[in-house]
Amino acid sequence: MAQSSCFTEGDYYQTRFDPRAYISNFYSRPEGHSDEKNYLIFVLGCLRRIFSTGKFKGRKLIDVGSGPTIHTVISACEHFDELVLSDFVDKNREEVTKWVKNEEGCFDWMPIIEYVCEMDGKSSSDVEVKLRQRVKQVLKCNVLLENPFHPEVVEPADCVITSLCLEAACKDLQSYRDALCGVAKLLHPGGVLVMVGVLGETFYYVDKTRFSCLQLSKENVEDVLCKLGFTVQEFNIFPAQDRENNKVSDFEAFFFIVALKSIKTI
Numbered sequence: 001m002a003q004s005s006c007f008t009e010g011d012y013y014q015t016r017f018d019p020r021a022y023i024s025n026f027y028s029r030p031e032g033h034s035d036e037k038n039y040l041i042f043v044l045g046c047l048r049r050i051f052s053t054g055k056f057k058g059r060k061l062i063d064v065g066s067g068p069t070i071h072t073v074i075s076a077c078e079h080f081d082e083l084v085l086s087d088f089v090d091k092n093r094e095e096v097t098k099w100v101k102n103e104e105g106c107f108d109w110m111p112i113i114e115y116v117c118e119m120d121g122k123s124s125s126d127v128e129v130k131l132r133q134r135v136k137q138v139l140k141c142n143v144l145l146e147n148p149f150h151p152e153v154v155e156p157a158d159c160v161i162t163s164l165c166l167e168a169a170c171k172d173l174q175s176y177r178d179a180l181c182g183v184a185k186l187l188h189p190g191g192v193l194v195m196v197g198v199l200g201e202t203f204y205y206v207d208k209t210r211f212s213c214l215q216l217s218k219e220n221v222e223d224v225l226c227k228l229g230f231t232v233q234e235f236n237i238f239p240a241q242d243r244e245n246n247k248v249s250d251f252e253a254f255f256f257i258v259a260l261k262s263i264k265t266i
Contacts, residue, residue, distance in 0.1 A: 007171040008212040010088055010142070019068035019095040022206045023107050025248075027069055030115040035248040037241040043163070043196055044071065044112070046236060046256040048119050051075040056192045058158025060084065064141060064148060064183050065165025068095035070109055070131065072161050072196070074116045077131040080159065086141035086149070088169070093138050100135045143169050143179040148186070156188045163196035167214040176214055177224050184228050189263040193230060197221065199237075200252030213249075221255065229262030 008016075026033045032040030050056060057079035063072055066085040073083050087093050099106040110124065113131075117124040141148045143166060162183055170176040187193060199221075201213040218235070225232055238254040240246065 006212075008210075009171070010144075010169070013089050013211070016209050017089050017091070017211070018206055018209070019089070019092045020107065023068050023095070025206065027071060027107075027109075027112060029111055033248055035242075035246040036251070039238060039254050040071075040112075042238040042254060043256060044075075044116055045119070046196075047072060047194070048075040048116055050194070050234075050258055051079055052120060054079065056159055058191075060155065060157040061159040061161065062086070062154065062157040062186050064160060064162040064186065065143060065169070066092070066096060066138075067164070068092040068107070069163075070096060070099060070135075071112050072163050072194075073135075074113055074127065074131060076159065076161070077127065077134050081134065083131075083135045084137045084139060084154065084157070085135055086137075086139040088140070088142050090140075093140065096135075097138050100132050100138065102132060143182060144175060146178075146182055148179075148182050154186065156186055157191065158188055159192045159194065160184075160187050161194045161196075164198065167197055167201070167216055168211065170214050171212070172214070173220060176216070176220075177227075180224050181228060184230070184261060187261045189261055191261050193225075193257070193259045193261060195221075195255070195257040195259070197255050197257075198249075198251045198253070199255055200250070202250055204249035204251075205247070218255070221257070225257070225259055229264060230259040231262070232257060232259045234258040 031038055060082045061080040062084045066087050085096055113128050114124040117127050166179050170179050199216055202215050203210055236256040240251055
């Protein structure tokens with residue numbers, strides 16, 4: 001299996017990350033990858049639950065580090081006028097743009113959209129159309145920069161989502177803290193941060209290519225958020241159910257966080 005001798009940083013992702021293999025392996029069905037035992041169902045359920053309340057809504061939502069995926073904004077799309085997706089890897093942004101424009105050969109997200117819509121009794125075709133209409137930008141993003149969208153300046157949003165991005169991009173806790181600080185600055189004071197991440201993971205595979213992950217604890221994440229002035233409203237844990245037989249990653253648990261940014265500036 002292809003491995004890197006050190007932490008897999010941006011250049012490695014640009015040359016080695018296969019977006020179609022990634023989404024085919026992990027997002028072709030609501031259950032997600034068979035080795036990760038319904039992780040995707042957990043995340044989709046959490047996203048659907050918090051956005052279906054109507055409590056979190058506004059003009060703009062930014063998804064930081066979308067990868068080649070759109071699943072994180074399915075439940076949110078009806079509650080925000082403008083969705084901004086983003087990623088560091090050029091091919092990931094191309095994959096998302098291809099779907100947004102409904103181009104021939106784009107990935108079929110309908111099984112995931114249908115699963116989410118069935119929970120609320122909504123029309124999957126209507127949600128698919130609305131989702132494509134409301135994605136206004138797919139931007140280059142580097143979370144290791146103070147302004148992740150440098151040199152572009154992006155107006156702060158009412159909601160920021162980041163999923164499985166920071167721990168893949170940051171090689172140590174200090175860079176993780178710095179990255180989360182940059183993400184926080186993309187939010188209006190009082191805005192909501194929705195985070196999906198992994199605890200205890202050091203690697204994951206896309207087909208036979210290995211990628212690094214920063215090993216985090218629940219305390220690490222809570223400490224960073226607290227010091228940035230966030231009030232954590234939810235910290236949900238989805239523990240690994242069959243870790244010894246998981247060949248695609250070594251995660252101990254996935255987490256889902258809802259946190260409110262302080263009304264004071266960072």
